[in-house]
Amino acid sequence: MTNLFLIVFFLLVGLLLQKLSFVPARLSEYLNTYLIYVVLPALALLYLPEVKLNLDLLLPIASAWISFFLSWLLFGFLGKHFSWPNSLTGCLIITAGLANTSFVGFPIVQALYGEEAVKIALLIDQAGSFIIVSSVAVVVASIYSTGKKRKRDISKKILTFPPFLFFVLAMGMNVFQIQIPQGLESILQLIAITLTPVALTAVGLQVKINLEAISSKFLWLGLSYKLILIPGIIYLLFSQVFGLEGLLFKVSVIEAAMAPMITGSIIAITHDLEPKLASLLVGVGIPLSFLTITGWYFLLA
Structure with missing residues (x-):
């Protein structure tokens, strides 16, 4: 219960900071930049070299792919059956099909299940959610958008994303059994401690509900x-x-239960796939997910 309290506490801190006039308007952007360029690479280096690779890990990774393709199957069918606009169908496929497995998922998994669980969550996010949002989701957005279809260099986007670069580096260290120097490990551990308060505060700052x-x-x-x-x-x-x-x-289910991914909603918005609905799915989904995740947590206990 203490861990659940901390999750709610830091989310409320972010919500409160929205109301304070002296808080920089771009604070959430600064926190997100810190998470992307510092915390997520640090987590990859700290945890992934120690992960024991086995076939059992394929199932947690597959959960992200199952979620997205079932979303495509379900909302694609409903869209045709009820003659929805393509923009509505595409919006639901992308936003409902992608879970916020990093910024929201990592701190929650860490708080609920500890550091071992973060290792699993990292694999789900990097080998699942991130690759999907950087590739398949862009394809879906292009299919359902009414604007001009633009070719995108998907491989470049993936290979230049800092957390993915460090994911590859960390997995290489795992394969070749290269250990993190003790001094560097201590620094990475200090950075990892900031994950929960910074990520959830950033989420609280970005939650907007109409x-x-x-x-x-x-x-x-x-x-x-x-x-x-x-x-x-x-x-x-x-x-x-x-x-x-x-x-x-447990981590597979909890990560699947996360709210819609912020990046997924941005893809929908930039392709003009019901921008208001895409924003609302994230704005309502994130705070609501804290209640539903609590239910899944007790079910899994």
């Missing part, structure tokens, strides 16, 4: 899939079909 728009049935359709249906599918599939147990199983 109370007039929360009556949208498409908002609740997308959030029902993201927060309830897909973690339920992962729960049943991994436990009943694949027999996954322990920490791998």
Whole structure:
């Protein structure tokens, strides 16, 4: 319960800072930059070289891919059946199909299950969510957007993203059994401690809820899939079909239950796929997910 309290506390700190006039308007951007360029690379170097690679890790990684492609299948079918605009269908596929497995996921997983769980979450995020949002999600956005289809250098985007570069470096260290020097490890541990307070404060700073728009049935359709249906599918599939147990199983379900990814909503917005709905799915989804994740946590206990 103490860990859940800390999660809520730092989220509220971010919400409170929104109301203070002396707080820099771009504080959330500064915090996100620190997370991307410092914390996420540090986590990769600290944890991934120690991960024992085995086939069991493929299932947690697969959870992110399952979530996205089931979203594409479901909302693609509903969009055709009910003759939704392509922009609406594309928005729901992308925003509901991608989980916030890093900025929200890492601190929550760390608080609930400890450092060992972060190692699993890193693999889910880097080998799952990040590659999807950088490649397949862009393809989906191009398919469903009404504007001119633009070719994008997806490989360049992936290879120049700092957390991914350090992910590759850390996995190389794992394969060749290269250890982090003790002095550097101490520094990385200090940086890792800042993950939960900084990430959740940044999320709190970015949460914007338009109370007039929360009556949208498409908002609740997308959030029902993201927060309830897909973690339920992962729960049943991994436990009943694949027999996954322990920490791998718990982290897979909890990460699948995360709110929609902020980056995913940005892709939808930049392709003019119902920008208001995309923003709302994140704005409502993040605070609401703290309640639903609590439910999944106690179910998994």
